[in-house]
Amino acid sequence: MSKLQPVRGTQDFWGEDARRFSFVVSTFNQLAKRYGFKEIQTPIFEFTEVFRRPLGDTSDVVTKEMYTFLDRGGEEITLRPEITASIVRAYLSGGMQQKGIVKLFTSGAMFRYERPQKGRFRQFHQLDVEIIGSPDAAADVELIALARHLLEVLGIAGATVLHLNTLGDTESRNAYRKTLVIYLKDHERKLSRESRARLKKNPLRILDSKDAGDQALLKKAPGMNDYLNVASSDFFAAVRDGLDNLKIPYTVNDRLVRGLDYYCHTAFEFITDQLGAQGTVIGGGRYDGLVEMMGGPETPGTGWAAGIERLAMLLKTLPEEERLTVFVPMTEAAGRLADRLCYALRKGGFAADMAYRGNLKKRLQKADKQGARFAVIIGEDEMASGKLTVRDLDSGIQASIGADRLAAFLKKQTAD
RNA sequence: GCGGGCGUAGCUCAACUGGUUAGAGCACUGGCUUGUGGUGCCAGGGGUUGGGGGUUCAAGUCCCCUCGCUCGCCCCA
Numbered sequence: 002m003s004k005l006q007p008v009r010g011t012q013d014f015w016g017e018d019a020r021r022f023s024f025v026v027s028t029f030n031q032l033a034k035r036y037g038f039k040e041i042q043t044p045i046f047e048f049t050e051v052f053r054r055p056l057g058d059t060s061d062v063v064t065k066e067m068y069t070f071l072d073r074g075g076e077e078i079t080l081r082p083e084i085t086a087s088i089v090r091a092y093l094s095g096g097m098q099q100k101g102i103v104k105l106f107t108s109g110a111m112f113r114y115e116r117p118q119k120g121r122f123r124q125f126h127q128l129d130v131e132i133i134g135s136p137d138a139a140a141d142v143e144l145i146a147l148a149r150h151l152l153e154v155l156g157i158a159g160a161t162v163l164h165l166n167t168l169g170d171t172e173s174r175n176a177y178r179k180t181l182v183i184y185l186k187d188h189e190r191k192l193s194r195e196s197r198a199r200l201k202k203n204p205l206r207i208l209d210s211k212d213a214g215d216q217a218l219l220k221k222a223p224g225m226n227d228y229l230n231v232a233s234s235d236f237f238a239a240v241r242d243g244l245d246n247l248k249i250p251y252t253v254n255d256r257l258v259r260g261l262d263y264y265c266h267t268a269f270e271f272i273t274d275q276l277g278a279q280g281t282v283i284g285g286g287r288y289d290g291l292v293e294m295m296g297g298p299e300t301p302g303t304g305w306a307a308g309i310e311r312l313a314m315l316l317k318t319l320p321e322e323e324r325l326t327v328f329v330p331m332t333e334a335a336g337r338l339a340d341r342l343c344y345a346l347r348k349g350g351f352a353a354d355m356a357y358r359g360n361l362k363k364r365l366q367k368a369d370k371q372g373a374r375f376a377v378i379i380g381e382d383e384m385a386s387g388k389l390t391v392r393d394l395d396s397g398i399q400a401s402i403g404a405d406r407l408a409a410f411l412k413k414q415t416a417d
Numbered sequence: 418g419c420g421g422g423c424g425u426a427g428c429u430c431a432a433c434u435g436g437u438u439a440g441a442g443c444a445c446u447g448g449c450u451u452g453u454g455g456u457g458c459c460a461g462g463g464g465u466u467g468g469g470g471g472u473u474c475a476a477g478u479c480c481c482c483u484c485g486c487u488c489g490c491c492c493c494a
Contacts, residue, residue, distance in 0.1 A: 009486090361451090
């Protein structure tokens with residue numbers, strides 16, 4: 002193997018992979034704008050503190066997955082492992098509190114030092130939307146509707162199931178955590194090794210353990226539902242009612258927990274069974290404490306992130322690409338004419354290219370390999386007559402067209 | 418960080434229990450066909466069998482190390 006390898010967990014996107022990727026992103030951008038979200042782009046790295054504080058000192062992301070380094074000025078910098086914290090930082094440093102409720106969308110690369118596997122990479126890419134400033138369940142519903150809509154437009158809604166849960170507010174969650182820990186401590190020896198560690202670090206995570214023994218034990222465990230206070234259970238009911246109203250299907254899954262510390266109330270994931278161990282395609286929830294945790298005023302927030310690679314892997318169909326018109330000039334003078342015509346077509350909104358090299362056969366071959374619909378042949382005969390030979394590469398039918406009528410001709414042909 | 422599987426041409430894969438010069442399809446280049454692409458026929462280029470060491474008369478094949486890929490655990494999008 003050559004040394005010219007991509008770094009582990011990174012990948013190049015080209016050809017069909019690139020088309021899949023950009024189809025996901027462009028569809029998302031279009032929909033997010035349609036829902037009234039404004040685009041934001043934040044730096045790909047931040048001071049480490051931006052991520053450390055909200056993610057919590059015990060989370061795996063912070064303790065072993067961040068790409069952290071000192072820059073030449075001695076500042077501790079981290080490549081973003083997720084983007085909600087970056088956006089909240091931008092919200093605060095940009096004074097966006099002035100604007101009331103803000104709806105933001107973005108997408109880009111994230112970095113986590115993990116062992117790669119199917120659907121999991123060290124540099125991966127996310128779509129992301131956030132609504133900051135709204136305490137209403139309606140905001141959560143709107144976000145989920147956008148997510149569902151996106152999956153539908155991408156043609157993969159049927160491959161996913163929406164799992165929905167509530168983590169309650171701080172009071173409810175603390176009360177529940179306490180009783181859960183008491184219950185699990187009684188059975189500590191039966192827990193898996195990982196879950197015994199979680200018992201101290203992040204007991205709620207035991208709920209979605211994949212270990213069969215843990216799951217059996219959890220069947221008799223107390224449920225979150227019984228510990229929700231009135232405000233929390235009303236909030237959850239409002240989210241469910243909003244989804245019902247929009248006829249968005251979901252499954253309540255009281256084992257669904259989110260990994261990061263700052264979530265509360267709504268937690269949801271669109272899950273697929275087609276990506277091996279990485280089932281989550283879109284995940285999100287509410288984070289009312291985050292802005293305050295990062296030094297801002299008490300401000301509610303809610304959002305989700307989607308894995309672009311995971312969505313791209315699920316795509317079954319891609320939109321057709323616009324087909325080229327390829328110019329095939331055979332003489333020098335014809336080449337100059339073709340250059341002008343090709344430039345004019347491109348300015349007129351057509352996809353056009355030149356076949357520069359070789360004899361007629363080679364140039365047609367090139368046009369064919371590019372998937373072109375039309376070849377415009379300009380040789381001595383055409384230069385003499387002033388009419389271009391336009392060959393439909395699908396049917397093989399040729400027409401003689403004046404240069405001034407080329408654009409109109411192509412438009413008419415492709416409209417059929 | 419832990420565990421399983423796999424590394425032969427650009428891609429997908431052959432090569433019987435170790436045995437001559439590592440093959441095929443696709444792709445690529447050229448020709449049959451000097452103004453007509455796709456299907457056809459012919460020819461050609463392309464490999465340190467991931468790398469290193471060992472066993473053997475002989476290693477793509479067996480052993481060790483290493484690098485890489487992949488799947489899973491953990492965690493997450």
